[in-house]
Amino acid sequence: MSTDSPAGSPDPRASTGASGPRPTTSTKAILVSIVAAVGGFLFGFDSSVINGAVDALNSNFNLTNSPLLSGFAVACALLGSAVGAWFAGPAADRYGRVRVMLIAAALFAISSIGAGLAFAVWDLILWRFLAGVGIGIASVIAPAYIAEIAPAHIRGRLASLQQMAIVLGIFIALLSDALLAGVAGGAANTFWLGLEAWRWMFLVGVIPSIIYAVLALRIPESPRYLVAKGDLVLAGQVLHSVEADRSPESVDRKVEEIRVSLLRERKPSLRDLGGERFGLKPIVWVGILLSVFQQFVGINVIFYYSTTLWQAVGFSESDSFTASVINGLINVLSTIVAILIVDKVGRRPMLLGGSIGMTITLGVMAIAFSQAIPTVSQSGKSTVALPGIWGPVALVAANLFVVSFAITWGPVVWVLLGEIFPNYLRAAALAVAASAQWIANFLVTVTFQALASVGLTLAYGLYTFFALLSFIFVWRAVQETKGKELEEMVA
Numbered sequence: 001m002s003t004d005s006p007a008g009s010p011d012p013r014a015s016t017g018a019s020g021p022r023p024t025t026s027t028k029a030i031l032v033s034i035v036a037a038v039g040g041f042l043f044g045f046d047s048s049v050i051n052g053a054v055d056a057l058n059s060n061f062n063l064t065n066s067p068l069l070s071g072f073a074v075a076c077a078l079l080g081s082a083v084g085a086w087f088a089g090p091a092a093d094r095y096g097r098v099r100v101m102l103i104a105a106a107l108f109a110i111s112s113i114g115a116g117l118a119f120a121v122w123d124l125i126l127w128r129f130l131a132g133v134g135i136g137i138a139s140v141i142a143p144a145y146i147a148e149i150a151p152a153h154i155r156g157r158l159a160s161l162q163q164m165a166i167v168l169g170i171f172i173a174l175l176s177d178a179l180l181a182g183v184a185g186g187a188a189n190t191f192w193l194g195l196e197a198w199r200w201m202f203l204v205g206v207i208p209s210i211i212y213a214v215l216a217l218r219i220p221e222s223p224r225y226l227v228a229k230g231d232l233v234l235a236g237q238v239l240h241s242v243e244a245d246r247s248p249e250s251v252d253r254k255v256e257e258i259r260v261s262l263l264r265e266r267k268p269s270l271r272d273l274g275g276e277r278f279g280l281k282p283i284v285w286v287g288i289l290l291s292v293f294q295q296f297v298g299i300n301v302i303f304y305y306s307t308t309l310w311q312a313v314g315f316s317e318s319d320s321f322t323a324s325v326i327n328g329l330i331n332v333l334s335t336i337v338a339i340l341i342v343d344k345v346g347r348r349p350m351l352l353g354g355s356i357g358m359t360i361t362l363g364v365m366a367i368a369f370s371q372a373i374p375t376v377s378q379s380g381k382s383t384v385a386l387p388g389i390w391g392p393v394a395l396v397a398a399n400l401f402v403v404s405f406a407i408t409w410g411p412v413v414w415v416l417l418g419e420i421f422p423n424y425l426r427a428a429a430l431a432v433a434a435s436a437q438w439i440a441n442f443l444v445t446v447t448f449q450a451l452a453s454v455g456l457t458l459a460y461g462l463y464t465f466f467a468l469l470s471f472i473f474v475w476r477a478v479q480e481t482k483g484k485e486l487e488e489m490v491a
Contacts, residue, residue: 044169052177080132107134354408
């Protein structure tokens with residue numbers, strides 16, 4: 001791995017002169033960051049695993065004629081995520097980063113078992129909400145731990161592991177769903193131990209949960225947390241273990257810098273966010289609207305409902321699972337591209353380009369679905385089919401929509417939320433923006449089946465409208481942060 005400076009120029013410490021040798025990339029720093037990012041993997045896996053189970057759940061719990069209840073069963077995890085994200089920071093400060101990781105792993109494992117053995121829709125909703133709490137915790141604790149443990153010269157690259165882990169989790173969930181449904185001959189068919197395949201889609205989540213817990217027990221606590229608790233010696237040992245090239249004197253100086261910075265910090269409160277216009281500071285509204293538009297374009301409809309979506313337009317169940325897996329793989333590859341270009345292209349141009357791409361592709365999907373013809377399946381179920389070329393057109397447009405989102409709005413919004421707020425209100429503003437994102441995600445997810453029952457053209461026409469609005473919003477309200485120091489940000 002390169003150890004060039006963030007600007008791309010050679011590290012001035014590369015010589016062996018007075019400035020000192022180039023810092024080495026610590027293998028332990030990379031490994032512990034990967035372990036922390038497993039929380040992001042569980043975040044992606046658990047939020048998307050329900051994709052392949054939606055139709056079977058509707059049939060098993062008689063939700064076919066209750067689209068709002070079905071949508072709530074899918075989306076309730078997102079309400080739990082808002083709760084988990086809100087309390088993850090205070091819990092991590094009180095109990096430690098590693099302990100909170102273990103709590104998240106336990107919530108993932110327990111909720112996976114509960115959802116897999118659910119006997120009624122209210123029971124399923126309870127376990128999915130609990131899974132959401134784990135998702136919310138993971139969405140906060142993994143990037144926080146990585147930022148605190150990573151050496152400065154590779155912090156950006158290690159921090160990107162979180163986003164990559166999320167999309168890998170989504171992909172593996174979609175792939176797992178497809179394999180289980182394929183082996184069983186359908187998500188509703190009995191697979192193993194007398195349980196239907198859709199139940200095993202949830203139960204398999206226990207495996208990465210256990211792996212996460214075991215690995216979390218083997219990584220050190222954050223030096224920042226240890227200093228906050230007064231354990232300066234152990235904090236120094238952890239710093240030396242992840243930055244082996246540091247001298248003992250350098251470690252001592254770093255520990256003292258952390259201690260002094262903690263003494264100077266003032267814990268932000270929600271009162272700090274207040275402003276004269278609409279009750280909040282303008283920059284807080286920018287963060288909230290970035291989060292809302294990221295979800296209101298309907299991206300998670302693809303990852304939560306794509307299997308149902310493709311069956312609704314005439315694809316077979318097996319072909320629908322295959323299409324969903326392709327969506328997930330494209331998401332992973334596109335995220336790699338985003339990580340490579342975000343510091344070169346800049347945040348604002350990427351968002352503007354993404355808005356244009358999403359508006360076009362969502363518009364094409366809305367037009368394609370307007371050509372749908374009502375049909376009746378062999379089982380007597382009412383469905384629709386896309387005639388002629390419209391099926392392939394919709395499939396290509398959906399994949400290009402994923403590309404447009406995954407290269408731009410997916411990762412860049414998270415980057416901006418970490419950059420745009422002034423230091424003194426960053427934590428509180430992030431909590432509000434993250435909660436707004438989960439709530440927006442919930443609203444889109446819970447309403448999709450009701451919108452789709454009226455017509456997919458309505459649903460995707462609405463998402464097209466929000467994609468267009470997102471372009472106008474970025475053009476008028478979002479400033480470029482590329483190359484700026486965090487201390488330059490103003491409210």
